[in-house]
Amino acid sequence: xxxxxRVTRALADETRLRILLAMRQQELCICQLIELLQLAPSTVSxxxxxxxxxxxxQARKDGRWVYCRLASRRGNPLVRRAMDLVxxxxxxxxxxxxxxxxxxxxxxxDPEVLCRKQRPQSV
Amino acid sequence: xxxxxRVTRALADETRLRILLAMRQQELCICQLIELLQLAPSTVSxxxxxxxxxxxxQARKDGRWVYCRLASRRGNPLVRRAMDLVxxxxxxxxxxxxxxxxxxxxxxxDPEVLCRKQRPQSV
DNA sequence: TTATCATTTCGTCAGTTGGCGAAATATAGA
DNA sequence: TCTATATTTCGCCAACTGACGAAATGATAA
Numbered sequence: 001x002x003x004x005x006r007v008t009r010a011l012a013d014e015t016r017l018r019i020l021l022a023m024r025q026q027e028l029c030i031c032q033l034i035e036l037l038q039l040a041p042s043t044v045s046x047x048x049x050x051x052x053x054x055x056x057x058q059a060r061k062d063g064r065w066v067y068c069r070l071a072s073r074r075g076n077p078l079v080r081r082a083m084d085l086v087x088x089x090x091x092x093x094x095x096x097x098x099x100x101x102x103x104x105x106x107x108x109x110d111p112e113v114l115c116r117k118q119r120p121q122s123v
Numbered sequence: 124x125x126x127x128x129r130v131t132r133a134l135a136d137e138t139r140l141r142i143l144l145a146m147r148q149q150e151l152c153i154c155q156l157i158e159l160l161q162l163a164p165s166t167v168s169x170x171x172x173x174x175x176x177x178x179x180x181q182a183r184k185d186g187r188w189v190y191c192r193l194a195s196r197r198g199n200p201l202v203r204r205a206m207d208l209v210x211x212x213x214x215x216x217x218x219x220x221x222x223x224x225x226x227x228x229x230x231x232x233d234p235e236v237l238c239r240k241q242r243p244q245s246v
Numbered sequence: 247t248t249a250t251c252a253t254t255t256c257g258t259c260a261g262t263t264g265g266c267g268a269a270a271t272a273t274a275g276a
Numbered sequence: 277t278c279t280a281t282a283t284t285t286c287g288c289c290a291a292c293t294g295a296c297g298a299a300a301t302g303a304t305a306a
Contacts, residue, residue: 001144001219004212005137012135013294014128030253040296045254047294064252064303081208088204089127096124115252136264153283163266168284170264187273187282238282248306255300262293270285276278 007082010054014095015039016047020056020070020086021096022103027069031115032106036099055079065111126178130205133177137218138162139170143179143193143209144219145226150192154238155229159222178202188234 010016015037022028022036034044048068051057055076059068073080090096106114133139138160145151145159157167171191174180178199182191196203213219229237 001137001140001212001214001216003214004209005135005140007212008131008134008140008208011131012128014124015294017124017128017131039294041253042255042297043295045252049254061253061303064250066253078208078212081204081211085131085201085204085208086127089124089130089201091124091126093124119251138264162264164283165267165285166265168282172284184273184283189283242281250303250305252303253301256298258296260293260295263291265290266288268286271283273280273282275280 003078007054007056007078010050010056011082011086013047015043016051017086017089018095018099019044019047019051019068020083021090022099023057023068023070024087024090026107027067029065029067029111031065031111031118033068034118035106035114036102054082056082126201130177130179130201133173133179134205134209136170138166139174140209140212141218141222142167142170142174142191143206144213145222146180146191146193147210147213149230150190152188152190152234154188154234154241156191157241158229158237159225177205179205 011020018037019033022033028036030041030044030048033048034041037044048057048059052059052068056071056079057068058071059066061067070083071079073083134143141160142156145156151159153164153167153171156171157164160167171180171182175182175191179194179202180191181194182189184190193206194202196206
C-alpha cells in the first residue's frame with residue numbers, strides 16, 4: 001500500500017497533474033516547465049522530484065539541462081494505471097486549454113532563448 | 124481536471140484507501156468502518172463523505188444505519204480508472220493483512236452487537 | 247582556474263488537512 | 277409524545293504541504 005500511497009499522493013496536486021499532462025507528447029526540460037507553470041525553479045524542481053520518487057517520471061541529464069518524460073508504460077503496472085487515470089481525467093478545463101497554448105509557444109522556442117529569458121533581469 | 128483532482132485527492136490518504144479496500148467484497152455500514160479503523164465516528168464519517176464527493180463510494184440509508192459500497196464500475200470512467208489503480212496497488216503490506224483479519228471478525232458479528240459495543244461505556 | 251548558469255537543497259511561512267470531542271440531526275422504538 | 281442512538285456537522289489543534297528566496301551543487305565555457 002505504500003507504493004500506492006506514494007503514487008496517489010503524487011497525483012493529488014494540480015501543479016503535478018499539469019506537469020504530467022504537459023509531458024504527454026514529448027519530454028521537457030525543467031526550464032520549459034518553469035516557463036509553462038510560471039513558478040519558481042525551486043518549486044518546479046521539488047514537484048518533479050515528487051513525481052520521480054513515485055516512479056511516474058523519468059529524467060536524464062544532458063549537460064546543465066535535465067530532461068523529464070513520463071515513465072514507460074511497460075514498467076510498473078501501478079504507474080501505468082496511474083497514467084490511465086490521469087489521461088482519462090484530462091478534460092477541457094480552461095486551465096488545460098491555457099497550458100496547451102502556452103506549451104505550444106514554449107516548444108516553438110529554442111530552449112537556449114528560453115533560459116536566457118529566465119535569467120535574473122539586470123536592471 | 125477538477126473532477127480528476129477531486130478523485131486523486133480522495134485517494135491520497137491511507138485511511139481512505141483502507142476504506143475502499145475494505146469495501147471490495149461487500150458493503151459496510153459506518154459503524155463497521157469505525158470498528159475496523161478504530162477512529163472516531165466523526166472522523167470516519169468525514170472520510171467517507173470525501174470518497175462520496177469524489178464519486179468513488181455510494182451510500183444508502185437503512186433506518187439509522189448508513190451502508191456504503193464502491194461506486195459501480197459501469198458509471199463514470201474516471202471512477203473505474205481510479206479503482207483499477209487502487210486494486211492494482213493493493214499489495215501485501217502488514218496493514219492490509221491486519222485489516223483483512225479485522226474485517227473478517229467484524230463481518231462475522233451481528234452489526235447490532237457491534238454498535239452496542241461501541242456505545243459510550245457507562246462507568 | 248574562474249565565471250556562468252541550470253538545477254537542487256534547505257529554511258521559512260501561510261494555508262490545508264486529518265484527527266478529536268461536543269453539539270446537532272434524523273430515525274426507531276417506547 | 278419522549279428517549280435512545282447512528283451519523284453528521286462544527287470548531288479546534290497539531291502536523292503536513294506547497295510556495296518562495298538564498299545558498300549549495302554540478303557542469304559548461306572563458
